[in-house]
Amino acid sequence: MNLSYWGTRGSVPTFNLQTQKYGGNTPCVALSDDQTLLILDAGSGIRGLGDSISQDMMDHYDIHILITHFHLDHIQGLGFFKPLYVPGKKITIWGPPVSDTTLRANVGKYFGPPLFPVHLRELPCALTLHEIVPQEPFYIHSYKIVADFICHPGATVGYRISKGNKILSYIPDHEPWLGSVDFPNHAEWTSGYELAKDADLLIHDSHFTNDQYEGKIGWGHCSIQHAIEFAKLANVKRLDLFHHNPEHTDEDLEEYYVRLVDNSLPFDVSLAREGTNVTL
Numbered sequence: 606m607n608l609s610y611w612g613t614r615g616s617v618p619t620f621n622l623q624t625q626k627y628g629g630n631t632p633c634v635a636l637s638d639d640q641t642l643l644i645l646d647a648g649s650g651i652r653g654l655g656d657s658i659s660q661d662m663m664d665h666y667d668i669h670i671l672i673t674h675f676h677l678d679h680i681q682g683l684g685f686f687k688p689l690y691v692p693g694k695k696i697t698i699w700g701p702p703v704s705d706t707t708l709r710a711n712v713g714k715y716f717g718p719p720l721f722p723v724h725l726r727e728l729p730c731a732l733t734l735h736e737i738v739p740q741e742p743f744y745i746h747s748y749k750i751v752a753d754f755i756c757h758p759g760a761t762v763g764y765r766i767s768k769g770n771k772i773l774s775y776i777p778d779h780e781p782w783l784g785s786v787d788f789p790n791h792a793e794w795t796s797g798y799e800l801a802k803d804a805d806l807l808i809h810d811s812h813f814t815n816d817q818y819e820g821k822i823g824w825g826h827c828s829i830q831h832a833i834e835f836a837k838l839a840n841v842k843r844l845d846l847f848h849h850n851p852e853h854t855d856e857d858l859e860e861y862y863v864r865l866v867d868n869s870l871p872f873d874v875s876l877a878r879e880g881t882n883v884t885l
């Protein structure tokens with residue numbers, strides 16, 4: 606499985622000299638092989654990803670965009686993804702079901718005035734929208750995908766993606782502490798556990814430190830410490846800390862890493878960094 610980070614920042618694009626190492630674009634992760642491009646979230650990072658697609662890839666690749674939820678930082682790049690403007694190009698958007706509306710209506714809120722000049726119906730690509738059925742596996746070529754609701758405000762899913770014997774778990778916005786009375790002790794009662802269990806790589810929310818989390822309980826995000834506890838509970842092989850807080854500089858992130866990541870942990874921990882690749 607080949608994965609690349611196009612956006613690792615949470616909440617809002619954050620570009621300055623202090624964030625240039627880990628990146629300022631909001632969530633977008635690409636998984637590619639020789640026929641498929643799977644894109645996890647359409648934050649501002651998806652613009653650069655779209656620009657990087659060669660003519661050969663555009664002609665031959667099947668493009669699927671898997672959205673976790675409709676918070677702006679996870680869809681704000683969508684209108685700037687060039688393949689959407691290629692006539693006839695087949696593109697599929699997958700997203701969570703929302704009780705009183707359709708996926709088309711939710712994506713359509715972004716496209717069209719007053720927020721965007723182009724209506725969804727005006728896009729020249731051949732766009733298909735699929736609402737996810739939580740816990741029901743679906744297949745995109747050689748990838749097996751399961752999505753399920755996780756603890757975050759509004760209808761939000763995380764994804765578990767398998768290919769061959771490798772498993773990637775993507776849970777960018779998540780507050781596992783909130784849904785469990787004695788987190789992290791009961792796996793079966795912990796939000797997201799089944800998505801992350803035994804994953805080769807878990808990409809997970811790490812928006813706060815425990816001190817910062819105190820005043821932000823219920824906002825939908827977790828601390829670096831909670832992400833590590835969750836990864837330990839799920840028995841993952843590697844954790845990439847993701848959805849960096851816009852207020853955290855590169856220096857802050859590295860200071861937290863040194864202070865909060867115990868190097869005797871039974872798995873690897875990294876700070877997800879825009880512009881880097883991971884092979885599983």
Ligand SMILES: [Zn+2]
Pocket residue numbers: 615616676678679777778848
């Ligand atoms: Zn987010």
Ligand SMILES: [Zn+2]
Pocket residue numbers: 674676757778825
């Ligand atoms: Zn969110």
